[in-house]
Amino acid sequence: MTAQTDALLVIGSGQQRYREYLLASAAERHPLWLIDAAEPTWQRPHVAGFSVVPLLDRARLVPDRERILATAEEIAASRRIAGVFTYDETMVTTAALIAEKLGLPGLTVDGADRCRNKHRTRSALTLVGLPQPRFALAYTLKEAREAAPAVGFPMVLKPRGMGASIGVVRVDDPAAFDDSFTMAEQAGHGGSPDYEGGVLLEEYMTGPEISIDGVCVDGVYEPMFIAHKQTGFEPYFEETGHVVDAADDLLTDPDLLHVLRSAHEALRVSTGITHTEVLFTERGPVVVEVNARLGGDLIPWLGELATGIRPGRVAAELALGERPDLTRTEHRTAGIRFTYPPRDCRVQEVSVPSVDSVEGLLRAEAIADEGTELRLPPGGYLSRYAYVVCAAPERTACERSLDEAAGGAHLTSVPLD
Structure with a gap:
């Protein structure tokens, strides 16, 4: 009691x-x-x-x-x-x-910082021999220019402590390097002041990307659900959607589980909840980053819809020092799709489809008010005007519903100079 x-x-x-x-x-x-x-x-x-x-x-x-x-x-x-x-x-x-x-109960300050600071994350994972891209940390353009040859082109530049792919950009050759570094460094000043300044230079690796919301109890890691990420607006990495399948085979993939458990041990995450991003490359699963909190973009809600696991309750139980119940009571697929303007614009009106107009549509919401300025990367990030959430018994049907529902969201706007 x-x-x-x-x-x-x-x-x-x-x-x-x-x-x-x-x-x-x-x-x-x-x-x-x-x-x-x-x-x-x-x-x-x-x-x-x-x-x-x-x-x-x-x-x-x-x-x-x-x-x-x-x-x-x-x-x-x-x-x-x-x-x-x-x-x-x-x-x-x-x-x-x-x-x-x-x-x-909970993470130590050192464990939280190892996750929060992307350079410390890379260093810790490299030390235990997990597959990692070549990388370097630079605080100034001069330092970045000196480090670039060792990393090699193409490469990815990312702020040291931001999330949601804000300020992350692929650079294909030296001609675009200076401007891209400046953009990434400036984007790093939009988050926690503790992590302002510093850009991580990373070897560019290709492959499908997922995120895993999971828990650690006394040093033992267990995944809850996996979201398959959709991105757009190359060379940037704007996150445009996520899909969670309760029956995802990757939940029991031995190579992925080994990487996840080894990464959490290296980062000294003993008790807590994490949101880990993983890229499947020719070298195998590579950890992009580990965030010491639940995922954003309504991913935890997708996980709840797909599996029945309630992430907010799980986070509370972990904070209380209890072992959470991760029993799946639902077995379906849920996904979210964000809609973006075709160009920088000022919003006049947004309309979304009604939930009874598309099979499986659970929510459709306008998220940009009249007068809002939406700017696409690199001028702005997360410049969405609406989102739709759908669920279905299996992934193909969910993707089909997402396509139809997103196509029913409409934007009236005025272009910006």
């Missing part, structure tokens, strides 16, 4: 559209206390209490960890804190710090 004074801390709540389902399912498992930068609105039905504190201190160019930690300690003085978790990429090391300071 949970005492009324118990609370599970949640650091940051994110956008309602993409994160409310996680907060709601976590709240079903345990009373939540939210620490966020503003008073809750849509979050109120899901939290037992809240504290308002700046999450980022831009004046000092660091996350305001001291203030967040002090707030957590104040809460701990009046009620028992049973655990702490976050699904916000910028807050994973902060949540780990609170867990360490208060003696709670």
